[in-house]
Amino acid sequence: MAAQELTGAEIVIKALVDQGVDTIFGYPGGAVLPIYDALFQQNKIRHILVRHEQGAVHAAEGYARSTGKPGVVLVTSGPGATNAITGLTDALMDSIPLVCLTGQVATHLIGSDAFQEADTVGITRHCTKHNWLVKSAPELVRVMHEAFYVATHGRPGPVVIDIPKDVQFQKAEYSFSPNIQHRTYRPVVKGDVGKIREAIELIANAKKPIFYTGGGIINSGPVASQLLREFVRLTGYPITSTLMGLGAYPASDKQWLGMLGMHGTYEANNAMHDCDVLINIGARFDDRVTGRLDAFSPNSKKIHIDIDASSINKNVHVDVGIVGDCAHVLEDMLRIWKSKARRTDKAALEDWWKQIDIWRGRKSLAYKTNDEVIKPQQAIERLFQLTRGREVYVTTEVGQHQMWAAQHFHFDDPNRWMTSGGLGTMGYGLPAAIGAQIAHPEALVIDIAGEASILMNIQEMSTAVQYRLPVKIFVLNNEYMGMVRQWQELLHDGRYSHSYSESLPDFVKLAEAYGATGIRASKPSELDAAIKQMIDTPGPVIFDCLVDKFENCYPMIPSGAAHNEMILGDDPEGASVSEEGKMLV
Amino acid sequence: MKKDEIIERHTISVLVDNEAGVLARVIGLFSGRGYNIESLTVAEVDQAEHTSRITIVTSGTPMVIEQIKAQLDRLVPVHKVIDLTVEAKAVEREMALVKVAGSGERRVEALRLSDAFRARVIDTTHSSFVFEVTGTPEKLDAFIGLMRPLGLVDVSRTGVVAIARGPEAM
Numbered sequence: 001m002a003a004q005e006l007t008g009a010e011i012v013i014k015a016l017v018d019q020g021v022d023t024i025f026g027y028p029g030g031a032v033l034p035i036y037d038a039l040f041q042q043n044k045i046r047h048i049l050v051r052h053e054q055g056a057v058h059a060a061e062g063y064a065r066s067t068g069k070p071g072v073v074l075v076t077s078g079p080g081a082t083n084a085i086t087g088l089t090d091a092l093m094d095s096i097p098l099v100c101l102t103g104q105v106a107t108h109l110i111g112s113d114a115f116q117e118a119d120t121v122g123i124t125r126h127c128t129k130h131n132w133l134v135k136s137a138p139e140l141v142r143v144m145h146e147a148f149y150v151a152t153h154g155r156p157g158p159v160v161i162d163i164p165k166d167v168q169f170q171k172a173e174y175s176f177s178p179n180i181q182h183r184t185y186r187p188v189v190k191g192d193v194g195k196i197r198e199a200i201e202l203i204a205n206a207k208k209p210i211f212y213t214g215g216g217i218i219n220s221g222p223v224a225s226q227l228l229r230e231f232v233r234l235t236g237y238p239i240t241s242t243l244m245g246l247g248a249y250p251a252s253d254k255q256w257l258g259m260l261g262m263h264g265t266y267e268a269n270n271a272m273h274d275c276d277v278l279i280n281i282g283a284r285f286d287d288r289v290t291g292r293l294d295a296f297s298p299n300s301k302k303i304h305i306d307i308d309a310s311s312i313n314k315n316v317h318v319d320v321g322i323v324g325d326c327a328h329v330l331e332d333m334l335r336i337w338k339s340k341a342r343r344t345d346k347a348a349l350e351d352w353w354k355q356i357d358i359w360r361g362r363k364s365l366a367y368k369t370n371d372e373v374i375k376p377q378q379a380i381e382r383l384f385q386l387t388r389g390r391e392v393y394v395t396t397e398v399g400q401h402q403m404w405a406a407q408h409f410h411f412d413d414p415n416r417w418m419t420s421g422g423l424g425t426m427g428y429g430l431p432a433a434i435g436a437q438i439a440h441p442e443a444l445v446i447d448i449a450g451e452a453s454i455l456m457n458i459q460e461m462s463t464a465v466q467y468r469l470p471v472k473i474f475v476l477n478n479e480y481m482g483m484v485r486q487w488q489e490l491l492h493d494g495r496y497s498h499s500y501s502e503s504l505p506d507f508v509k510l511a512e513a514y515g516a517t518g519i520r521a522s523k524p525s526e527l528d529a530a531i532k533q534m535i536d537t538p539g540p541v542i543f544d545c546l547v548d549k550f551e552n553c554y555p556m557i558p559s560g561a562a563h564n565e566m567i568l569g570d571d572p573e574g575a576s577v578s579e580e581g582k583m584l585v
Numbered sequence: 586m587k588k589d590e591i592i593e594r595h596t597i598s599v600l601v602d603n604e605a606g607v608l609a610r611v612i613g614l615f616s617g618r619g620y621n622i623e624s625l626t627v628a629e630v631d632q633a634e635h636t637s638r639i640t641i642v643t644s645g646t647p648m649v650i651e652q653i654k655a656q657l658d659r660l661v662p663v664h665k666v667i668d669l670t671v672e673a674k675a676v677e678r679e680m681a682l683v684k685v686a687g688s689g690e691r692r693v694e695a696l697r698l699s700d701a702f703r704a705r706v707i708d709t710t711h712s713s714f715v716f717e718v719t720g721t722p723e724k725l726d727a728f729i730g731l732m733r734p735l736g737l738v739d740v741s742r743t744g745v746v747a748i749a750r751g752p753e754a755m
Contacts, residue, residue: 122609
């Protein structure tokens with residue numbers, strides 16, 4: 001390509017276009033005015049104006065998770081950058097590829113405590129995969145492309161490019177070659193074949209096996225999901241997944257045991273506890289999943305496939321650790337399995353499934369309905385049933401509603417479910433839904449929310465209305481920070497310290513104030529018609545679903561307990577937490 | 586004590602791109618994840634390639650040491666991480682500058698002992714010496730310990746640098 005002189009601001013735009021970016025989420029300010037001016041003078045990139053920088057980052061996450069492409073954010077220096085921190089940390093914890101551009105004061109002012117100056121690379125060093133303070137326009141050309149490479153290769157994550165205002169005016173020659181090789185960062189994607197063979201031996205000889213999969217499958221792309229399905233069906237083994245991995249394997253399949261972990265199903269957790277071979281693909285033995293570590297799956301041989309070597313043997317010691325991308329490793333596993341014509345132990349497997357069916361028979365997700373009050377689980381289940389067959393994307397906030405959504409809304413495809421798993425960020429769902437809706441304008445995008453969480457980024461209603469994004473916000477309103485209350489019940493003798501939602505807005509009027517539609521349902525008999533009305537409403541909707549105020553989220557592994565020590569919804573009396581457990585979150 | 590609870594001391598060499606903030610990244614990793622740093626040295630080793638070598642002495646259980654290496658290795662500007670305690674036979678050296686003030690018999694004794702440690706006098710006044718002493722951290726500890734009753738007033742240590750024995754590069 002012929003060399004051309006561009007300003008720093010123009011370099012930013014050109015590089016974004018060359019990286020295949022068509023949408024960015026941002027908020028202008030003094031230190032990014034030249035970039036906003038360059039945006040104004042082009043029509044290849046669409047800018048979505050959010051109402052708070054945290055919203056921009058979560059929207060970019062929703063965009064990224066629903067498309068598999070990196071999300072892009074543009075914010076100003078100082079408060080613009082610091083407001084983005086929660087979103088960046090969220091993306092780091094959940095391994096979401098983001099490129100966040102922050103304005104910075106001019107290079108000669110750095111360190112002088114200038115207006116709207118913050119040490120952005122210093123502050124974001126701990127909440128990004130990598131970051132750069134760019135000191136010149138030629139450096140900007142290189143860093144823009146390097147940033148996309150780093151964000152999307154290996155274990156994905158957020159990166160920050162901090163661009164001083166004078167660099168945005170400075171001119172440099174622009175160039176782009178699609179296949180750069182990074183100087184230092186070259187993550188391993190192919191797994192070690194010797195170890196893969198070792199894993200295959202363990203898998204083929206298993207008597208009580210289980211697949212435990214996670215967000216790594218989703219991040220690896222749709223091919224990984226396809227290969228996983230093929231492999232799991234070939235073996236006939238049961239499969240469970242983390243919160244992050246829902247949708248990678250179809251929830252409607254008979255080998256699916258439901259989610260595992262703190263609010264996972266009885267069958268998934270008991271199978272994890274009793275299994276003899278545990279096949280972890282793209283999950284990270286998170287504490288929400290393992291429960292008490294010294295009692296975690298005590299008698300199993302453990303296989304762990306992860307693109308991040310530091311995830312292997314971090315929390316749980318494994319017998320076979322394979323560093324590599326899920327899709328690559330699954331492809332090799334399938335090839336070796338088929339070429340050796342491996343067979344499973346049919347008799348042992350039959351016994352294992354019999355045991356699993358006994359656990360399934362416990363119906364751990366069951367709940368009791370009545371004619372007077374809507375049960376939150378019932379609301380989700382009706383929402384799921386009434387939206388079946390449509391192209392649906394679901395985001396959530398954080399709390400009880402999030403767990404009920406994970407338990408009762410079922411996903412048959414990857415990239416349809418977006419929730420803040422690692423960081424647990426209240427206020428994630430609405431902006432994430434906006435990002436997903438931008439990427440999928442025709443789809444039905446629903447934010448399953450709680451009345452407390454939704455208020456944390458409610459300002460993004462303006463964004464939804466401005467861009468005519470028909471996101472549906474389905475609020476399970478129990479007038480409590482339900483998960484906090486549930487833990488206070490369990491750990492602090494029911495002293496509900498500050499966990500009530502006092503002085504709530506009228507959500508129907510609030511929707512109307514934003515120029516959206518408000519719908520309320522308070523009786524089970526109204527539920528179906530109201531949900532249908534919500535689906536049929538063309539614009540954004542806040543659905544205020546008044547639910548049972550005292551329903552708790554079960555089943556539950558209390559903190560500090562093992563997988564086979566679950567509290568079930570119909571038997572919460574035995575619930576107790578050890579002294580050590582109380583120390584845990 | 587179980588094998589996985591034994592605290593081991595390891596010397597780790599990290600070859601990094603000498604870019605702004607790289608040291609902060611490494612140190613931040615240790616503080617953020619609660620790992621120990623017993624000593625840390627850093628300097629550019631190849632001006633043309635802009636690479637620096639960081640030598641870290643750390644301690645932890647075998648599982649923690651493995652984590653430290655994996656965490657260092659996934660930092661973007663890191664070229665290579667090697668554990669000189671397990672992957673190679675290595676030599677380790679540290680240098681200290683040791684200031685001893687005093688007069689009379691103590692002054693003579695300090696000078697005599699410095700000779701036994703092959704320390705060099707690099708500054709002197711009528712009432713003080715600055716010794717330069719090189720060796721293993723244990724040797725420096727011993728020298729400093731001996732100087733304490735003889736008028737030790739100041740110590741500056743470099744931290745450990747280490748390199749694998751034999752012909753191979755890192």
